[in-house]
Structures are given as structure tokens and as C-alpha cells.
Amino acid sequence: MPTAAFTNLGCKVNQYEIERIAESFEAHGFTVTDFRSAADVYVINSCSVTADADRKSRYMARRAAREHPGSKVVVTGCFAQLALDTQEEVDGAALLVPNSEKMRTVAHVLNAFPDLIQYSSSPAMDDPIAVFPESAPAGLIAIDASGAGPAALHRTRAVLKIQDGCEYFCSFCSIPYTRNTMASRPFEHVLAEARLLAARGAREVVVTGVCVGAYGPETGSGGARLADVLTAVADVPGIDRVRLSSVQPVEIPDEIILAMASHPSIAPHLHLSLQSGDDTILKRMNRPYDTAFFSEIADKLRAHMPQIGLTTDLIVGFPGETEELFENTLAYARKMRFARTHVFRYSPRQRTAAELLKDDVHPEEKERRHRALTAVCVESQRAFAAEHIGQTVSVLTEARGAQDGWLSGYTGNYVRVQFEARGAKRGEIVRVALSDVLPDGDAFGIKEETPTA
Structure with missing residues (x-):
């Protein structure tokens, strides 16, 4: 049989x-x-979210082709989509598959390389693409009710995609050009897969989408909205924790907040993409909110869930970001006390509105601002973790810890915890008594003797 390898x-x-x-x-x-x-x-x-992502995508294709010259290298995803749109060659790639056809990549491979068919279990096909089902919008297809499903079903923490597509057109972002079809997965398909995830051992399910907050009947859900999904998945027997992935600040109605606050299995954690703490830059980014609106949403979430972990993304060095405007972002980041922050250096993206702006912040200055903002955000992370010292928390064990004999995992509100294993195994939810905060912002503790289900 032919072999295939995958990376993401x-x-x-x-x-x-x-x-x-x-x-x-x-x-x-x-x-x-x-x-x-x-x-x-x-x-x-x-x-293709950043220039670094482009570089890594190119590198992976070149390396695979160089190390395995007789193999076929296939590239799909957002970088591949932009390359197809601009008719740009990708060194090492034998085949580029557009995002709209991503879920039928195997059909495109068998069509492009028919010699593989005789070695696979697929029947002989004159046109493999023609005999495969049409791609559902954005690859949102049903799971076989017999139990066949994605490899994600074998994970302790599983990802459940319910939506695709973005129409925000933020000036720095190319995603609306690479995933431009808004689609919501039918509610019954979402719930069926959630049950399969539970049957295969998933303890935590991360509900995600490109603009997951846009999930709804307008784009194909069949009547359900995001709050309905969260509650229904959280009610599936065997699923201990449901986590909502990144959401636009303007996509958080009261029904989402109430669902999160009222259901014990919905994690009190939300990733709100801020991008800048300065209103001038937010306007230049074409973000649909200002800092006052963002603060209002954050305050409402914290009022309903005092221990909620709010995480975010921030970009430094956007065109026109003066030192004064950057200082506004520093001050706002301190004020907001984020539990964890991803800080990015701005890089121009193909086809975006910001690509036409002068990239006027010097790379060395971007690096300085990145270091300064990261330092502020790590202090906020440490402060958030410190609020939990003296508490005993539930941790989903996911990986080895920083030292021998340690394991690590996350609490419901997204505090990363390192702890002495004491017989615990990956995939368990254990109770950990927190006693310290490590320099990198992780909490440290000791596992209680008896794990909880």
C-alpha cells in the first residue's frame, strides 16, 4: 500500500x-x-497569517522534496491558495490544492498521480475527482454515523470545526481571500461528531471556526446558533470540558456569556483577538470595534465569570504606529490583565489593504516593541496565575512537564500548570494544589492523591 505523511x-x-x-x-x-x-x-x-508562516510553508515543501526526491509533495491551505491565486510556483511542490478542495485532497492526488491508484484500495478511476462527492462549502462534511471519523477522535483534547469563512477584511489579513465562503456546519452533524469524540475518549472539545462567532442559520446551521452548540456539546456524556476558540469581540452576544457562565462544563476562557490597544491603529486595521467596546465586553465577561481567562493577539509595528501609539498599546495591555497573549511583528500580506501602506516601522524597532510588549504580557500572565495560588484546580494532563517527573496541562480558564506527576497519566483530569508561579508564567503545584473523572 502507498504511504502518506502529513504536517500542519x-x-x-x-x-x-x-x-x-x-x-x-x-x-x-x-x-x-x-x-x-x-x-x-x-x-x-x-x-499564511504572517510572513514567518509563509517562510515556514515554503521551507517545509522544499525540505520534503529535497529529503525525499522520489516522493510527491502536496501543499494545501492558505499559503497554497495565495500561490494559486497569484500563479506563483512553490519550490518542491508537485501539486497545490486550493482551500475549497482541501477536503478532497486524496482525490486530487490520485488524479494527478494515477500510478498510486493501483497500489491503494481505491478502484480504478479515469477521473478520481469526478467520482468523489462534491466538496461541501468550506469542507464542512458529515461524519459517517457508523463511527468512522477523523484522527482527531483519538485525542484527549479534540478540535471540532463548526464554521468556515471570513468577510471582515481587516486591512492586515489575507484570510478573507483564502477562505471567502461563509458556511456553518449543520447542527446535527456537529452534535453527531461530538458524540463520536466522546466515544473515542476525548475529555475536552475545542469548538472552532475561522469566524466561529458567525455560526448560525444564515450560513447553514439549520437554525442553531453558537450558544446552542456550546450547550449541546457540553451535555454530551463523557465530555468533561468544552472550550470556545478565538472569537471576534463583536460576535459575543449575551446568550454566549450566559451559556458560558451557567454551564459547569463550558470552560471560563475566551480568546478575544484585540490586535492593537490604540484606537487610531485599530481604525487603520479596519477592526470593527475600538478599545472602549473591547473593554465593555471584557468587563461583562468578568462580571459573569470573575475567574475567566481572557487571552488575545497583539500586533506591533503596524504602518503608522508611532512611539506614542505603541505606548497606548502597552498601557492598554497592562490595564486588561490578559491571561496569555500572542505578540506578532507586523508583516505585509499579499492582496491586503495594508500592503499598500508604507511599512514605516524599522525591523529593529519592531523587534524592540515586540520585546517590550511581550515583557508586559508575561507579567500579566504571571499575575493571573498568581491569583490561583493556594487553590486546588482541575487540570487536563496533556504533556510532559519542564522537568523529569512532571506533567503539564491547562485549567478550564487556561492557566498552564506544571505539576509533580505522582502516578498521573496523560489524558486524565487531576486535581492539583497550586503553590507557586514559574518564571515563564506557568503555575506549579502538587497533584492530589485521588484523580477525579
Whole structure:
């Protein structure tokens, strides 16, 4: 049988999709292997959110082709979509698959490389693409009710994609050009997959989408809205925790807040993408809110859930960001006390409105601002973790810790915890008594003797 290897760059949506793609290859007779091993086909699910993501996507394609010259390198995802749109070659790639066809990557591979068909379990096909079902909008397809499903079903923390597409057109972002079809997955499909996730051992489910807050009947949900999804998934037996992924600040109605505050299995954590703490820059970014609106939403969330963890993204060095405007972002970040922050250096993206603006912040200055803002955000992270010292918290164990004999995982409100394992295993939810905050902002504690289900 032919072999295929897969790797992913970028967001949780991409993570979900690459697992679905790998499952489809496996269903058609391919043996799935590690990306570092020899394989007949290498599939790269690319990202283009930053210039660094572009660079990594190119590097992965070149390296796979260089290390495995007889293999087929296939690139899909947002970087591949932009390359197709601009008719740009990607060194090392034998095939580019557009985002709209991503979920049928195996069909495109068999069509482009028919010699693989005779070695797979797929029947002989004159036109493999023609005999595959039409792609559902944004790849939002149903799971086989018999139990066949994505590789994600075997994870303790599973990602559940319910929506695709973005129409915000923020001036710095290329996603509306690479994922421009707004689509919501039918509610019954979402719930069916959630049940399968639970049956396969998932303890936490992360509900995600490109603009997950836009989920609703207007784009195909069948009548349900996001609050309905959160509550229904949280009610599935076997699922201990439901976490909502990144949401636009303007997409948080009261019904979402009330659902999160009232259901014990919905994690008190929300990732709100701020991008800048200065209103002038937010306007230049074409973000649909200002800092006053953002603060109002954050205050409302904290009023209903005092221990909620609010995480965010911030960009430094956007065109026109003077030192004064950057200081506004520093001050706002201190004020907001985020539990965790991803800080990015601005880089121009193809086809975006900001690409036409003068990139007038010197790279060295971007680096300085990145360091300064990161330092502020780490202090906020440490302060948030310190609020939990003396408490005993539930932690989903996910990985080895920073030292031998330690494990690590996250609380419901997204405090990363390092703790002495004392017999605990990955995939368990354990109770940990927190006693300290580590320099990187993680909390440290000791596991209680008896784990809880």
C-alpha cells in the first residue's frame, strides 16, 4: 500500500482539517506515517497569517522534496491558495490544492498521480475527482454515523470545526481571500461528531471556526446558533470540558456569556483577538470595534465569570504606529490583565489593504516593541496565575512537564500548570494544589492523591 505523511502549520481550524485529510487517505488505502519518515506522498497544510508562516510553508515543501526526491509533495491551505491565486510556483511542490478542495485532497492526488491508484484500495478511476462527492462549502462534511471519523477522535483534547469563512477584511489579513465562503456546519452533524469524540475518549472539545462567532442559520446551521452548540456539546456524556476558540469581540452576544457562565462544563476562557490597544491603529486595521467596546465586553465577561481567562493577539509595528501609539498599546495591555497573549511583528500580506501602506516601522524597532510588549504580557500572565495560588484546580494532563517527573496541562480558564506527576497519566483530569508561579508564567503545584473523572 502507498504511504502518506502529513504536517500542519497554523490555527486550530487547520489542525482539524489535516486530521480529516489524513483520515480520508487512510480510508482509501494509504498507510499514514510520521512526516519525518519515508512516504510516497507528503501533504503540507500551509498557513499564511504572517510572513514567518509563509517562510515556514515554503521551507517545509522544499525540505520534503529535497529529503525525499522520489516522493510527491502536496501543499494545501492558505499559503497554497495565495500561490494559486497569484500563479506563483512553490519550490518542491508537485501539486497545490486550493482551500475549497482541501477536503478532497486524496482525490486530487490520485488524479494527478494515477500510478498510486493501483497500489491503494481505491478502484480504478479515469477521473478520481469526478467520482468523489462534491466538496461541501468550506469542507464542512458529515461524519459517517457508523463511527468512522477523523484522527482527531483519538485525542484527549479534540478540535471540532463548526464554521468556515471570513468577510471582515481587516486591512492586515489575507484570510478573507483564502477562505471567502461563509458556511456553518449543520447542527446535527456537529452534535453527531461530538458524540463520536466522546466515544473515542476525548475529555475536552475545542469548538472552532475561522469566524466561529458567525455560526448560525444564515450560513447553514439549520437554525442553531453558537450558544446552542456550546450547550449541546457540553451535555454530551463523557465530555468533561468544552472550550470556545478565538472569537471576534463583536460576535459575543449575551446568550454566549450566559451559556458560558451557567454551564459547569463550558470552560471560563475566551480568546478575544484585540490586535492593537490604540484606537487610531485599530481604525487603520479596519477592526470593527475600538478599545472602549473591547473593554465593555471584557468587563461583562468578568462580571459573569470573575475567574475567566481572557487571552488575545497583539500586533506591533503596524504602518503608522508611532512611539506614542505603541505606548497606548502597552498601557492598554497592562490595564486588561490578559491571561496569555500572542505578540506578532507586523508583516505585509499579499492582496491586503495594508500592503499598500508604507511599512514605516524599522525591523529593529519592531523587534524592540515586540520585546517590550511581550515583557508586559508575561507579567500579566504571571499575575493571573498568581491569583490561583493556594487553590486546588482541575487540570487536563496533556504533556510532559519542564522537568523529569512532571506533567503539564491547562485549567478550564487556561492557566498552564506544571505539576509533580505522582502516578498521573496523560489524558486524565487531576486535581492539583497550586503553590507557586514559574518564571515563564506557568503555575506549579502538587497533584492530589485521588484523580477525579
